[in-house]
Amino acid sequence: MPATRQPPAPLPAPKTTRNLSPILVxxxxxLAYAIVLFHPALLNDGDSFWHIAAGNWILHHRAVPHADPFSATFAQxxxxxHEWLSELLMAAAFDVARWDGVLVLTGLAFALTCGMVAAFVARRAGGLAAIVTTMLAMACTFPSLLARPHLLALPCLAAWTIALLRARESGTAPPPLSVLTVMLLWANLHGSFAFGLALAIPFAIEAVIDSRTDPEADPIPTALHWGRFILLSTATSLVTxxxxxxxxxxxxxxxMPQLAGIGEWQPMHFATIQPLEYALFAILYVSMTRTVRVPAIRLLVLMGLLYLALRHERDQMVAGVVGALILARPLGRAVTHDSTTSAVPRAARPCLFAGTIAFALLTMGRTFHPFVLRDRQSAPVSALLHxxxxxxRQPVFNSYAFGGYLIFSGIRPFIDGRADMYGAAFMTAYQAAMDMSDRDAFARIVARHGIRWTILPPGAPLVGLLDTLPGWRRMYADKIAVIHVHAEAAPLPGAAP
Incomplete structure (x- = not known):
């Protein structure tokens, strides 16, 4: 073991915190499990549907695709x-219990994350501070609370960050076997594993700096120890x-420039109060009324997390979870522990037993009232039935949001949520047709791809144009989708000769 400076032994958790921890966890x-199980917006993103379709493709072919099997415009x-393992799990859950299975799977991932955050925070901050910090961390995930791979990978983000923080508390690098197992799983679940690799770097720098300030420690072994860990982590991420x-x-x-046109990659908007704002208000209040000391390197990490969250709305989730874990000990030292929690029982086994029963009851409640997928902004269920x-089977021009549900329904879309595959030029041409910034863009697409029908949201500018274009007729419309058919489409059943 390298001769690194051993930090002072952490103070034992206050009695009130030990008492509170099992109940808080x-x-x-x-609560996290119940929110996901009965959250109506969990399937509001079209990507959920093509992820399940991709998982079913993997199950059927016993292989991971390296060429597109779904798109009409980018076939092969x-x-x-990169999210193949999440897709496999989602498809398996769907095959076992339909949408209820997907909700249970994502609910368990979210509950596990919340439990890990709560356990870590409760051991380092007492009473009300632990409760508020955990609640705010989980609230920051709500804008991205969707049945998609990033939610399945969220426990990996929490476990990885906790391992780094515990390593710094103990004065060593993270234990390779357990932490690299997390990285192996993470790299196959979701692309956010790259953030985990990047996050290890500032903790390594902090460890080396601390060893340099200790005359009895040698920074070289510390640097080698952390460097080896980062290299092994990177090598593990290649095992996919x-x-x-x-x-x-x-x-x-x-x-990729095309990400700027996707909602979750756009800057956080403040037209409505965002969960991150509540977290910032709470941090500001504590900082103004108490002494909160955060090491310089970690303060830079927190500033980087805030920048990411402001730059991309989806990164509120990362900022909330990682930020709460980093701030747990500084907040615990700054806030006086709430003495009113001393009466809370400390027995963990009764809490675990009661929690298991409650989890089972929640699951039964979900399965006894099966989730039925109905029309929503990402799923034109009624429209496709017509x-x-x-x-x-004929070429379609669809909205970006509908692409995932088309794939799920066995229809090859013009475009879907895989912006990385379609590329900037294709996305730009598609957007020009949709918003009519180029009135000839749609005509060029029809000529090039032989489009014979369209399915678009009613508010799309292109819908109004299609209502007036010669050769196109409106076949179906509801509050979610409008379908137009081209005169040159193959004869349909019941159509006039």
Missing amino acids: VSGAL HPWVA PNGRQGLLFPFRLVR VPADLA
């Missing part, structure tokens, strides 16, 4: 299925079906 996990185009491409993919993705099979 179990109740927090239960190279595609990095995509190898080097899987490692490079997240870095290529964030540089599309004859002969028409469904």
Whole structure:
């Protein structure tokens, strides 16, 4: 073991915190599980549908695709299925219990994350501080609370950050076997594993700086120990079906200009109060009324997390979880522990037993009232029921939001949520047709791809144009989708000769 400076032994958790911890962990996990199970917006993103379709493709072919099997416009185009394990799990859950299975799977991932955050925070901050910190951390995940791979990978983010923080508390690098197992799982679940690799770097720098300030410690072994850990972590992230491409993919993705047109990649808007704002208000209040001391390197990490959250709305989730874990000990030292919690029983086994019963009851409640997928902004369920099979096999021009549900329904879309595969030029041409910034863009797309029908949201500017274009007729409309059919579409059942 390197001769690193051993930090002072952490103070034992206050009695009130030890008493509170089991109840906070179990109740927090239960609340998180219940929210996901009965959250109506969990399937509001079209990507959920094509992820399940991709998982079913993997189950059927016993392989991970490296070329697109779904799109009409990019068929057999190279595609990095970097979330293959999440897709496999989602498809398996769907095959077992339909949508209820998907909700249970994502609910368990969210509950596990909440439980880990609550356990870590409760050991370092007492009473009200632990409760508020955990609640705010989980609230920051709500804008991204969707049945998608990033939610399945959230426990990995929490476990990885906790391992780094515990390593710094003990004065060593993280234990390779357990932490690298997390990285192996994470790299196959979701591309956010790259953030985990990046997060290890400032903790390594902090460890080396601390060892340099201690005359009895040698910074060289510390640097070697952490350097070896980062190299092993990076090597572990390569153990995926995509190898080097899987490692490079997240870095290529964030540089793609077409992401600017996707809602979750846009800057956080303040037209309505965002959960991160509540967290910032709470931190500001504590900082103004108490002495909160955060090491310089970690303060830079927190500033970087805030920048990411403001730059991309989806990163509120990362900022909330990682930020709460980093701030747990500074807040615990700054806030006086609430003495009113001393009467809370400390027995963990009764809490665990009661929590298991409650989890089972919640699951039964969900399955006894099966989730039925109805029309929503990402799923034009009723509209597709009115599309004859002969028409469904012909080239379609669809909205970006509908692409995932088309794939799920066995229809090859013009475009779907895999912006990384379609590329900037294709996305720009598609957007020009949708918003009519170029009135000839749609005509060029029709000519090039032989479009014979469209399915678009009623508010799309292109819908109004299609209502007036010669050769196009409106076949169906509801509050979610409008379908137009081209005069040159193959004869449909019941159509006039």
